[in-house]
Amino acid sequence: MRPTQWTWEYEDAEGRPVEGDTSVFPTQADAETWIGESWRGLRERGVENAHLWADGAKVYGPLSLRPAD
Incomplete structure (x- = not known):
């Protein structure tokens, strides 16, 4: 069965949860x-x-949101 809801969770540099978009x-x-x-x-x-x-x-994750150098 295919997933029906895909969501993102976010964290700061210390690995603590950060409130973000909940789409x-x-x-x-x-x-x-x-x-x-x-x-x-x-x-x-x-x-x-x-x-x-x-x-x-x-x-998957963590996915870094830092720009590539």
Whole structure:
């Protein structure tokens, strides 16, 4: 069965949770497109890393939101 809800969770540099966008996405591609367009705003709010979840199961993370050097 395919996941139906994709969400992001966020953390600061110390690994503490950071409140961020709580949008629910219908596909992994939608969630990844959104983070690609929104990471700068999240960084401005202190988010260092993001974790992708599908129906409550962690898919991957931490995903660094720092720009590549």
